[in-house]
Amino acid sequence: MFxxxxxxxxxxxxxxxxxxxxxxxxxxxxxxxxxxxRWDPRPDGLSRLAWEIAxxxxxxxxxxxxxxxxxxxxxxxxxxxxxxxDSGFPAPAENEIAELRRYLSYGGFLLVDDASGARGGPFExxxxxxVSRIVPGAQLARIPREHVVYKSFYLLDGPAGRVAATPDxxxxxxxxxxxxxxxxxxxxxxxxxxxxxxWEFEVSPGGELQREKCIRLGVNIAMYALCLDYKEDxxxxxxxxxxxxx
Numbered sequence: 001m002f003x004x005x006x007x008x009x010x011x012x013x014x015x016x017x018x019x020x021x022x023x024x025x026x027x028x029x030x031x032x033x034x035x036x037x038r039w040d041p042r043p044d045g046l047s048r049l050a051w052e053i054a055x056x057x058x059x060x061x062x063x064x065x066x067x068x069x070x071x072x073x074x075x076x077x078x079x080x081x082x083x084x085x086d087s088g089f090p091a092p093a094e095n096e097i098a099e100l101r102r103y104l105s106y107g108g109f110l111l112v113d114d115a116s117g118a119r120g121g122p123f124e125x126x127x128x129x130x131v132s133r134i135v136p137g138a139q140l141a142r143i144p145r146e147h148v149v150y151k152s153f154y155l156l157d158g159p160a161g162r163v164a165a166t167p168d169x170x171x172x173x174x175x176x177x178x179x180x181x182x183x184x185x186x187x188x189x190x191x192x193x194x195x196x197x198x199w200e201f202e203v204s205p206g207g208e209l210q211r212e213k214c215i216r217l218g219v220n221i222a223m224y225a226l227c228l229d230y231k232e233d234x235x236x237x238x239x240x241x242x243x244x245x246x
Contacts, residue, residue: 031078037089041115045188070096086115088122109225117163140170152223160213161185190214
């Protein structure tokens with residue numbers, strides 16, 4: 001059994017206000033799950049989010065996204081994995097489900113991002129089936145607005161994405177923490193850029209303010225995956241309330 005620090009692979013020293021890691025392998029790196037469907041619908045989105053995380057927080061990140069299979073033992077080196085598509089995906093094999101379940105039970109975090117932005121579409125159906133196999137009979141549940149994922153770095157009043165297809169984030173809890181987070185609004189799509197560096201997709205209905213909220217939500221999700229519920233400490237409450245009054 002790994003400790004959480006060993007699992008995350010993030011031995012850090014705090015110096016000069018930045019988190020300094022022991023080499024590139026200790027940098028926070030997104031893992032993107034390869035599946036038999038269209039598994040990389042927003043090729044530049046996660047690397048852009050990694051750049052924003054490094055710019056806005058003390059987390060050192062890698063711009064390289066690791067493509068990885070459900071049953072790849074290297075998955076355990078990555079604290080946050082992303083599963084995405086704009087269409088349905090074939091059901092993983094039993095051994096892949098078992099390894100994903102073990103990854104999550106050891107402290108891993110899975111962000112499931114529906115790139116179609118279509119409520120009730122094929123990807124959502126595939127994602128819900130996957131969750132019901134990770135924990136037999138389990139269902140995704142609404143994440144309440146007071147949950148720490150909405151205040152782990154920025155104070156947010158709800159979810160965001162390229163579109164506003166669903167009013168809430170949903171999740172699956174394991175051991176008292178959210179281990180699987182489902183976004184139905186194409187969060188990563190709001191961050192994707194084209195070959196010339198321009199935003200690849202418009203966001204609606206809120207325009208560029210909505211895109212900024214997407215970036216902030218992405219930062220919050222990364223902070224939650226790394227730090228869990230540290231913001232629940234009472235020491236943070238006065239600071240949070242002061243920020244809300246500004």
